[in-house]
Amino acid sequence: MSTTVSATADLTATERARILAKSALFDPPTAGLPDGRRDLVGMSRAELGQELAAIGEAPFRVKQLWHWIYHQGVTDFARMSSIARPLQEKLADRFVVGRPEAVTVQTSEDDTRKFLFRFRDGQEAETVYIPDREEDRGAVCLSSQVGCTLSCRFCHTGTQTLVRNLGAAEIVGQFMAARDSYGEWPSPKGETPRLLSTIVLMGMGEPLYNYENIAKAMRIVMDNEGIGLSRRRITLSTSGVVPMMDRVGEELGVNLAVSLHAVTDELRDELVPLNRKYPIREVIAACRRYPAASNARRITFEYIMLKGINDSEAEARALVRLIAGLPAKVNLIPFNPWPGSRYEPSTRAAVERFAKIVNDAGFSAPVRTPRGRDILAACGQLRTESRRERRLA
Numbered sequence: 001m002s003t004t005v006s007a008t009a010d011l012t013a014t015e016r017a018r019i020l021a022k023s024a025l026f027d028p029p030t031a032g033l034p035d036g037r038r039d040l041v042g043m044s045r046a047e048l049g050q051e052l053a054a055i056g057e058a059p060f061r062v063k064q065l066w067h068w069i070y071h072q073g074v075t076d077f078a079r080m081s082s083i084a085r086p087l088q089e090k091l092a093d094r095f096v097v098g099r100p101e102a103v104t105v106q107t108s109e110d111d112t113r114k115f116l117f118r119f120r121d122g123q124e125a126e127t128v129y130i131p132d133r134e135e136d137r138g139a140v141c142l143s144s145q146v147g148c149t150l151s152c153r154f155c156h157t158g159t160q161t162l163v164r165n166l167g168a169a170e171i172v173g174q175f176m177a178a179r180d181s182y183g184e185w186p187s188p189k190g191e192t193p194r195l196l197s198t199i200v201l202m203g204m205g206e207p208l209y210n211y212e213n214i215a216k217a218m219r220i221v222m223d224n225e226g227i228g229l230s231r232r233r234i235t236l237s238t239s240g241v242v243p244m245m246d247r248v249g250e251e252l253g254v255n256l257a258v259s260l261h262a263v264t265d266e267l268r269d270e271l272v273p274l275n276r277k278y279p280i281r282e283v284i285a286a287c288r289r290y291p292a293a294s295n296a297r298r299i300t301f302e303y304i305m306l307k308g309i310n311d312s313e314a315e316a317r318a319l320v321r322l323i324a325g326l327p328a329k330v331n332l333i334p335f336n337p338w339p340g341s342r343y344e345p346s347t348r349a350a351v352e353r354f355a356k357i358v359n360d361a362g363f364s365a366p367v368r369t370p371r372g373r374d375i376l377a378a379c380g381q382l383r384t385e386s387r388r389e390r391r392l393a
């Protein structure tokens with residue numbers, strides 16, 4: 001028994017090392033500007049300390065700068081009033097507090113706001129703010145990669161090849177730029193309601209194929225002296241990169257969402273091709289081990305409703321059997337067709353029947369209300385449009 005366990009652990013460690021090595025091949029360019037200045041956003045406290053030490057500044061400056069950058073949201077050193085003018089100028093000569101450039105901002109009739117951000121090397125990624133309809137709060141959906149390797153059949157981003165991973169600065173920068181857009185600085189303290197109250201890592205890309213940058217960005221976001229978002233307000237959504245799921249649980253402890261979408265390997269192999277590598281039983285086993293899961297913090301299973309493909313009553317019952325005993329909820333997502341997509345959304349009646357079976361088994365099964373339908377709502381569509389326009393231009 002113990003031999004099997006250690007053999008499995010070795011295998012997982014090897015697989016994890018392979019994933020991280022492959023991910024490093026898609027690392028973003030360094031955070032430097034063409035004029036040699038460096039971006040302070042995205043640096044850990046230790047890195048910030050090293051940069052400051054290199055210009056002869058004392059360690060206490062880290063705390064000071066951190067407060068201005070992540071609590072006050074200030075990007076101009078001249079506005080950092082607790083720092084003397086000569087040091088402000090010295091910092092401005094060497095550093096910037098950057099933001100990605102918002103190339104497109106679309107606000108839907110239902111107030112969903114979609115951003116297309118451009119980074120320093122000209123690459124672009126999407127960010128969406130989805131306000132809560134009842135309360136003054138909402139979720140910011142962040143991208144983790146430019147493009148994606150995974151080619152999930154129902155996903156528009158899956159039609160784009162992976163260009164590169166986003167760096168920690170670009171991941172945190174999406175959130176900070178979204179906050180700029182709502183004037184939501186300084187960071188609200190404690191439980192004060194805030195508009196941008198949660199983060200979901202569910203935009204373009206598979207976050208667990210960019211783990212190091214995601215982890216670094218989330219540590220910055222969770223730091224209490226800055227943005228201070230608790231781990232309970234962050235959800236990482238994965239297609240099921242099993243060897244990395246354990247690491248997220250142990251190191252970050254954020255909420256976990258899994259893009260399940262099918263209850264048999266045969267169908268999931270087609271819809272989420274990563275399933276050929278990490279089949280359903282392994283994904284569910286990783287969910288059962290996930291340390292941050294509890295009744296108060298349930299694992300979310302994302303299930304996109306595709307007409308005649310995965311929406312039968314038998315599949316709803318199979319889903320219930322699959323997740324039995326897990327602290328889980330199921331998000332039923334109406335499919336949002338995009339040009340060239342091969343699926344149709346399930347009928348309302350089929351969704352309701354499916355939801356009832358899952359609900360009756362004791363799992364919450366909300367049907368996600370389609371948001372932002374009047375703007376280019378499918379993830380990845382804005383970037384495709386922007387690339388098309390640039391080619392035409």
Ligand code: SF4
Pocket residue numbers: 148149150151152155156157158159203204205206239259
């Ligand atoms: S659903 Fe996520 S993981 Fe799958 S192709 Fe789309 S962006 Fe990539």
